[in-house]
Amino acid sequence: MLSAGEVILQQLMNGLILGSFYALIALGYSMVYGIIKLLNFAHGDIYMTGAFVGFFVFGILAGTVGSSWGGVILAMLAAMCVCGLLGFLIQLLAYRPLFDAPRLSLLITAIGVSLILYNTVMIITNGEYMFFQHSIPAGGLTFGNVTITWVQLVLLAITAVLMLVLSWFIGTTIWGKAMRAISLDKPTCRLMGINVNKIIGLTFFIGSALAAVAGVMSCVYYGSLHYFMGYMMGIKAFTAAVIGGIGSIPGAMLGGLLLGLLEAAGTQALGSSWKDVFAFSLLIIMLIFKPTGLLGKTEIERM
Amino acid sequence: MEHNENIKLQNIEVTANTAAAEEAAVEEPTVIQRKGIAGAWDNFVEGMYRLVETTKGKILVFGILLIAVGTMPLWASSYVLQVAWNAMFYMLLAIGCNIIVGYCGMCDLGYAAKFAVGAYTSAILVKTFGWNFWLTLPVVIIFAIIAACIMGGPVVRLRSDYLAIVTLGFGEIVRIVARNLEITGSASGISGIPRPYLFGVQLTKIWMWFFVFIILVIIFVIASNRLKNSRFGRALEYIREDEDAAEAMGVDVARYKLWAFIMGTVFGALAGAFYAMQMAAISPNSFQFLQSANILLAVVLGGMGKVPGVMAGAAFFAIFPEVFRDIGEYRMLIFGIALVIVMIFRPQGLWPERRR
Amino acid sequence: MTKKWLLLLIMVLTLALFAFGCAESGEPATEGQGGEEQAGEESTGEETSGGVIEIGVLAPTTGSEAYYGNDMVQSYQMAIDEINEAGGVLGNTLELFVEDDACDAAQAATAASKIISAEPDFVVGGYCSGATIPALQQFYDAGLIMLVSCANSTNITDLALEQTFMINSPGTHAVQTLSALLSSLGVTKVATIHQGDDYTKNLSDICEAQLPEAGFEIVAVEVMEKGAADVSAIVTAIRNAGAEFVYWCGYHADGSNVIKQLRQGGYEGYICCGDGSASPELITACGPDGEGVYVTSPPNVELAEGGEEYIAKYTDLYGTGPGAYSTLCYDTIYVLKEAIETAGSTDYEAVRDAIQNIEYQGLSGLIKFAENRELAVSNFIVMQIEDGAFKLIEP
């Protein structure tokens, strides 16, 4: 039996870990939505692809670099590059021809891309689960009955660092500024000499690379991976992005962490069978009372 | 407001430069004649449109269709009938979904929840309470309306992307609730539902259901067309085209969106009720997100708002996996690729439009 | 426009690449269909020798359960090849006609009608209960004897179809065995985790119904969605409920994740898995966290007599080891063979009665049917993971 305080501490930790996965994926959703108003359905599958790329690279490297943190970091970098390029290519081949088409067509294309990724990985892996065997030492900090492992701490640290870097990138670099400008007014950006297509490509690259980080992290933390791991994760991450205010970068982070915590709380309070109902109900209530999300900006409609 | 001035200025330029050319265009609607196969296809489409415009042509085309479909049980195996039944079931759903997505332009990613409502209502009343199936239909409609109000009421004022995610959320909620409740048979669902009787005959054979569904499809098509060609249907289309302009013309946008939701749900729920009876078993697994996505894809692939188009899309959805059964796992991959290609080349859907 | 055509070209090329690149991994699926093509050419033979006895197979060869579906088809195929090599059944050769239900009710209905249209003599298969149940009704309507190899939801029994037999022990048997294990361990507070689908939820429900009668307390019932990564919140909730024993009703693929997270989350009590997890892969995937975990399972291939041969042969044929339900499927074919031989024909009534009265000692244990066409005797055993292998224990 745990004491009430221990339960809260443990669930807080659980929620934070899960939330950091959501946040990393939600960032990609939010960035893409902000810039081309597309609900990128394939994003969850990019997360999945990232996990598999990481898994295979890790397998190859295990012999030379070893199967501890070194291998994981290298696998993560490789997955980031591959998924970044993949995201860029998807954008180039599937989405770009449709930027001026009705929004629904773009959404359907995204579902199509999602199907392609999902089924390709399914065929390659023969529909089986893969298990990620690493030799990262166990152990961690112990507070009474609550243990926080080193892996958990490293995951949280990686998430925090990536978010800070991203905030810096979006906030201060010329690229980041261009991204924000495009999300406000694409035609004007063209007139101002911004290479809009290039920036959109960059956005996809970064968003996908972040999803790949989450993918490799999930390999390390959960140890198993399969071709449909992206589906529910994608939906939850999108929910997180909406809760935080879609299109807003800090919103995605906040939304992710919040959703993670809420799910942990929901599991504790209502039981795991109602956990998702709890999460989705919150989303709906949230949208009814604050449609712009927590950190989203209200747009004044202009006629 | 400065922004508006810019647009106005641009417009003036455009008009000034091309005024003469446009004047000519109005006098004589010119349709660019395409060459080769595309041209032949255009001519064929135009010809077909002309044919079904006349009463005789209508009778001819629909007569042939009806005879071809009506005699199917005589020459087709039960497998073909089952596939045809499946196609018709998808058509019913697509026609219903089309009211929400095609007519009104709302993105619905949770249509499975809507037919789940009908399927479960009917199945529970028949199996648990021993009702006659035909008597459950009015109850199904009432439940569908209630469900649509709960699901649609709060969200019709939301922006379209949020609508998509909220419908998706409701889709998941309905499935999970069905899985958790005792009355819906929890995860196993409801099985062994007694087949209903029609004119004293129990509907057990697939060819019987085939005919029941033909009649249903005809009813749905007529109802859907009637809705479309009415003040109500036009209002939905105004909303799809331009919400502000629709509001300016006196359309109560929120109310009409809600009613589009209700009509879509009623159609879907009725289809679901018949589905439960034919399958004699339903479970939460039948109402997963993939199902919703399939229906939406059928509508968009076929051509939003065009009833024959969405029916073709639905038929394609039901038949495609069957034709490609032999390539097993590859079929969904090919399907995904086909979807992307179709969207890139014909974002308005596959059904040909009359060029005027 | 040229740009668009260029895109089309690129896509077609990519597709072609996929098709060639993945040709190897697609092999198992086509193997079953080889039989299908031949079956189309020949007329369905009756009991005369030299003919063909066609067996329809309903299995999820694509979709989320494709792994098990393909494993089923491979096991059937292996049994059939053996029988055909040994001279067939009553001089007839056996052939498979595989249809995919993709673990989806609607597709299962279509697959079932395709099987019926092909007019086979018998039908076997059925993995996902939810997909199998609508098909069962159709097979009943068509007068085809059905041997359900894997699906073991008690809902199938509840349908009370006179020609449908379940080769796998139903959940009630598993829970009887579990109850014995609980008594021997001397624990009272039990938590179950299922995966929200028909089979695992059914097992959990049976626990909830039967265990309290036997004097145990169910302190938590949790659900982990298939493929969901994170169960840490569930682990904390279970610890908080004070469970001394966790019964994992789900499948082995997610099972390893659950066991790892239970241990990482600080749970120190007993863990037991249901038959869905009785696979050697569970051991490899769990690593050191798996030590001491119990499994209630139908007789494991490795522990059964002749099991090692079976594994060797299967691995030799297909490159991977047999899955959890492989022997059940393998035995299904042999049960059918024996029943046909007893009946002396493929006559519906005769074969049905023969199956009803059969007593067959297979790799998966004794197959003998009760009045309700479930297995009469529970064949469940309890195993424990010790030093990276399953070890039989007597509860």
Place this chain on the structure above:
Amino acid sequence: MALMEVTDLTMRFGGIVAVDTLTFNIDKGSITALIGPNGAGKTSAFNCLTGFYKATSGQILFEGQSLLNMRPYKITHKGIVRTFQNVRLFKNMTVMENVMSGCHSISKQFVGGALLRHPAQRKEEAEIRRISEEALKFIDILDLKDRVAKNLPYGYQRRVEWARAIASRPKLLLLDEPAAGLNREEKNDLVRLIRRFRNELGITVFLIEHDMGLVMEVAEKIVVINFGTKIAEGTPEEIQANPLVIEAYLGKDDDEGGPVQ
């Protein structure tokens, strides 16, 4: 007699006051124009009248009834119909269907009628068609009725929008820069049309416009605003002579309307 009375209308966006205590009347059967330089708050005022913006304070009375806090569609049902500055047609629908939308506010059949097609519904549909065709004939574009709106040239799209507006048989027609994007000839047509709306159909017309020439020609009363407040009101002659107006326009002369001639 005033058909619409606007009193102390104020509209704020955050800190910006777009419309500031604006007061004016629209007389029944008149042609009234609201003018002002760029960014003077014309469109904001217009959107307040039609319910698309919620006025911060003030009062709008139509036939003695307050329009404040009324949703735009309700205002249309009261007999006020508007057009848009940038033509907002239902682009993928035919001209006829576009114009039929005008009849929405004066008809009432709903789902039941649509499904059952009972005599009352059929009669109403026929009536809608008749009114729409009349409106098209009035604007002289009946021959375009089966064309898809988006394929029409801009000038004709404008005409469709006017036909749509008069099909609703409004008491008050609000035109938002109706001359924008029209050439000289089309502008002359517009002047004639606006007069015909009033003279033949008895519709009160209120317009906001940039084109001074057009306004001076057609309007009987002009309200001039700058920085959201009214600076002048009166007949075209009075306005032309008003020094405040001249200053406002000359001081910020940057639009194609040019200074007062």
